[in-house]
Amino acid sequence: MPDTHAVLFQKATQDAKDHLIQPWPSAGSIGAEARGMLNAGEGIYVHDDKGRKLIDGPAGMWCTNVGHRNQALADAMKDQALELSYNSPWYTSNEPSAELARRIAGHAPGDLNHVFFTTGGSTAVESALRFAQFYNNVRGLEGKKKIICRDGGYHGSTYLSASLNGSQRSRNWMDFADGMMIRLSCPDPFRRPKGQSLEAFSDQLVKEFADAVAEHGAENIAAFVGEPIMASGGVIVPPEGYFKSIREICAENDILFIVDEVVTAFGRLGHVFASEACFDVVPDIITFAKGVTSGYFPLGGMVVSDRLLSGLRASNHPEAMYAHGLTYSSHPIGCAVALKNLDILEDGLLDYAREITPYFHEKLKALETLELVGEVRGMGLMACIECVADRDSHNPIRLDTEVGVRIDRHCQELGLLLRPLVHMCVMSPPLVITRPQIDTMAGILHEGISRTMRDLRAEGLWNG
Template identity: 70%
Template sequence: MAAVKDLKTAETAAAPARDAADAAALAERHLVQPWPVAGEAGAEARMLIGEGDGIYITGADGKRLIDGPAGMWCVNVGHRRAELAQVMYDQAMALSYNTPWYTMNAPSAELARRIAGHAGGDLSHVFFTTGGSSAVETALRFMQFYNNVRGRPDKKLILSRGGAYHGSTYLSASLNGRPRDRDWMDGADALVVKLSSPDPFRRPQGMGLEAFADMLVEEFRATVERIGADRIGAFVGEPVQASGGVIVPPDTYLTRIREICRANDILYVSDEVVTAFGRLGHVFASGEVFGLDPDMITFAKGVTSGYFPLGGVVVSGRLLETLRRSNHPEAMFAHGLTYTSHPVGCAVALKNLDLLEDGVLAHARAMAPYFQARLKTLEELPLVGEVRGLGLMACVDCVADRDSKNPLQLDKDVGKRIDAHCQDLGLLVRPLINMCVMSPPLTITKDQIDDMVAILREGISRTMDDLRSEGVWRG
């Protein structure tokens, strides 16, 4: 009898969740969600998504929502693309996996060629990873290896900035510049130097944009001089600080930072995990949008439109040639991942790139001005301090008052409040404390943009009413 009882228990444990209630119960008993608070860790159920189609997702209750964040900045060509699903199946049936330690597959070689073709300059080689965090980690480990081989073991410090987000692995997370990311987490602090966020909205009062850019560049230059270029290995920067609130830097700032890096032999790593593969209308934004020629570009997210985990680093051929000519041909870059150059992921990325090149990129460029202009109208609402963005990514920044431009400190859940109202109305947004981030699938149309903005306007208006009735905000 005991054996029968054990078998039934095992069958019950293996049974799939039958509905939303079952899934919630199983999650609360067994699933550890990402970024939990201690009081809910391992005992939390979140909104259950059942289906996706185009720019829409459907919750377990059958309610259809516009996918405002495109998953996590990543579902660039939209949900339920049969072409990507078919490629995934076909490649898995042909070759589901090969070890990258001593074999290779054809999709990864072809994808590396095509990505290098879009990267510009001498960015000619690609190392594939499993996502954005591992891509940034790879770039940093390559910098360390590069300087070790060149006999510069002390040239390892990394310059990052306030407001930055670069990942969740130990070294990549150490670069993050958002306070809540590091409040309770350790990091490699001795390796990282933080600079100011290039946030024009919260620049010193009375300072013009050009003077603000000058201030940031001078801070960078002074930091290099104070620490010593012989100790600084890399600068890592997002062209647009995405999770920091879609921070678009002032003109000329990035190219001037690049010149300082070049003059001091500091590797410039452009973190395009969010901005690559169409978010700003191009496969890569570094050169096309910002006029940069970095030493490395990290990417992930949109490379497969979220259909398969994949990321990577595009590396300057000059750096690799330097290694090949070194006096240490035996030195090994002892870094790799089980799923590096995964054949299914690379095959999906190739088809995704086809879709981008065959019209999605052009459509994104055409929609971007309308998207930004319609969202900008939300600045009419007194809770909104600024709407900012570029391409098909934008942020609604809510403030307690417009004079001080301070976030709404009396209620740190303003973004969540707006999101809750928007979900009732048919829109999912990305809440970030006092901000709401929008980065929909690149296939969005003008009519759908109108729907999205109308819902967001009503969600913010309802939130203002809530805050007034609670006495939290006067408006």
């Protein structure tokens, strides 16, 4: 008899090719593509259609923070579904969303005490941008609409959030609100001019920001939006003090400082929010998603400061409406799952993430002994391995199928799923990962990169 699982996988693969449009498809395969199938997961592992047990190196997509198959989260989802599965946020509210808003506000820095819930990170950033527009319209500053963003950033897939994105690969064939955006340099220390100190690099970036404000006029700029660590840009950690300096310029010029913590919040850096704890800044708005439910349910949101809401309530336009909302805003099931997820984080997992972080980076940093590796960088439980053609010039390797994909292919054969980004490999495992599991992960990465190096040499594509 045929293997039941094999038959099911084969059918699912064919169904995907026949009917499923995947995210970010190429025109040549859109609507006719099947990607690797996963059928189970537990802890830090997932199982694929080839019967392999793989370490989930990217934690899904930066989100499965408490790990797969967590019974407490599954029970919370079931219990809430049987109690109240949905309510219209236009006309009613629910207890889980109110409690979650209170608890999130308790973790947020400064006077960020009010939460608007969305369906994920893209809609969270979109909500923040539309709030910035609304805020200035109500104040009679209709021309104050431009947004400062940066090359290398990633903020979502809705029209406005995607317009912030700084990757050329995502911009070639799509339309964006480019006229609204002021795009500045990527704060990537690895790519700074040779011989330049980190302090000088930071000063250069801050001056660029100040010059942009002067050129475009503070009266025309609504907000700055930035990730404290550029996640999908390659886990780019800016130079120390840079973020705080940008925040100060924003405050001096009535520019909203919006921090995109969709990746860094809810434990990825060992804190519920990283803005103040890790970067010493208190934003006007923080956006979040992913880890808020550990990926068990689509949920996101923004936390807004008292100052902004007080300004709106005191305006001369009490009739002005923030005409923005989503069918699934404040979803009771999502909020119930997030409450239980927060319980788990508060009950020692945040402490554990901070404790395990140095070991995680020590083991991955050892990969820099490999000639193909230009830099291993990161913060908290997120890291990037950037491959280069040579260490002197830092030239990246971008080959026919991309070096990151080659490394990922070898690593999957060895038991590790990672996230390839052209010439980079990104790691952000579930926060529950143990030291022995980190050892295994680092060992697989070493072997996967070594095999890729041999392949490249054998094919005459690299002579490192």
